[in-house]
Amino acid sequence: MSSPRRTLLFTVLVPPLVALYFVYTLQLHVIVPELTDVKEIPGLLSRIFFLLFKPPLGSAGDDDLFQQARSGAARKPFTRHIVAVGDLHGDLPNARKVLQFSGVTDGFGNWTGNVDFFVQTGDIIDRGDDTIALFDWMDKLRGQAASTGGVMLSHLGNHEWMNAIGDWRYVYASEIKTFGTVAERQALLSNGRIGRSWAANYTTTSRLPLHPSLGAPNTPFPPPSKLQKPGTNVANSYYYDAAQPLSHSAISFVHGGLSPTYKDLTPFPSRINEISDSLLKKLQQRVQPPPHPPNAYPGLPSSATQQEKELYDSNGPLWYRGWATDPEAKVCVDVEEVLAKTGTRRMIMGHTPDFTGIVARCKGKIIIIDTGISHAYGGVLSALSIHYTLTPVGNDADQRWVEKEVVSAIYPNKQEVIVTDEREVVGEFLG
Known part of the structure; x- marks a missing residue:
């Protein structure tokens, strides 16, 4: 020129x-x-x-x-910000504090738009008087998030299931009064607005891809065309195929834990959620039994299948505590197979509290976020923050990217980095 x-x-x-x-x-x-x-x-x-x-x-x-x-x-950089919060147990004021200092909500309790995903891992109910207010607030935030392109992932904890069954051992008399009567509480949790929200908006577990090329939240893994053949060694299977470099760029969320011996892990999370949807429907549609105590423990419906019974037992995703209690040498071996089967790189759960802070094991492959937020426990207020980026490097012909994930524990006056994972991947990833 x-x-x-x-x-x-x-x-x-x-x-x-x-x-x-x-x-x-x-x-x-x-x-x-x-x-x-x-x-x-x-x-x-x-x-x-x-x-x-x-x-x-x-x-x-x-x-x-x-x-x-x-x-x-x-090619453009891609970013995703996730915040996860554990057990809230009937304490609206502390819940509002946590969501505000973690950037999910503002001072008025409204969605800020500063996060892409907000995840709550269950046990909103029991041990406090704010059950109605908390579930109503969660539904309000769900709508606000959707209007700005954000997403909420909500989970049923073992305490939600206990109440659905009729096990009211941890229900305060003062909390029942906020519903009016026992019958009114049963109605609101079964066919009323709280129960309907459980059925429509809550799952037992979730798989959240860190990059949209893997699909929407809770897209089943593995896809039907890639189901692992019986007898295949996990370490040499599709799950770690170098041709699928982002196959495990996802996180699982559950209340209790995904046991390595639980039979219905895959396809994940669809199999678990199909079972829990079926059981919840049976519980909500039956004539509500008189709650225990003072009455006898009602148990699961007589029509419950074996899979539904295993969902709710101590090895199921609602009650399992092994990731928190077993020795480090054991869990760091066991976790690899579960991550392989579920198409994830780390699992995040509540249920087992540590009142001093969020617990990370096996270099952040296991993260337990129940810190006793409710005043019933007097633990620390906390949230988990995950910043994910996929940044192009070189030129388009190379298709090289730097994938980085920074996982941090957030407290009222400090933030602690739990793990930073960074690697280079090659491929065409459409955001």
């Missing part, structure tokens, strides 16, 4: 584009809504500067500049 022409283009085109670029970077583009493609300005500037200042064709560096311009326009 001749020098006069280059000068003219520079004088006429670049200043307004630079001005628009600064509007974009300062996040002031809301004042010019008619510029619907303003996010493309950085890529457009890259191409303009490439045309203005590229060396003559055939000169050294021409291919490199072209690749840089192409790369900058085609």
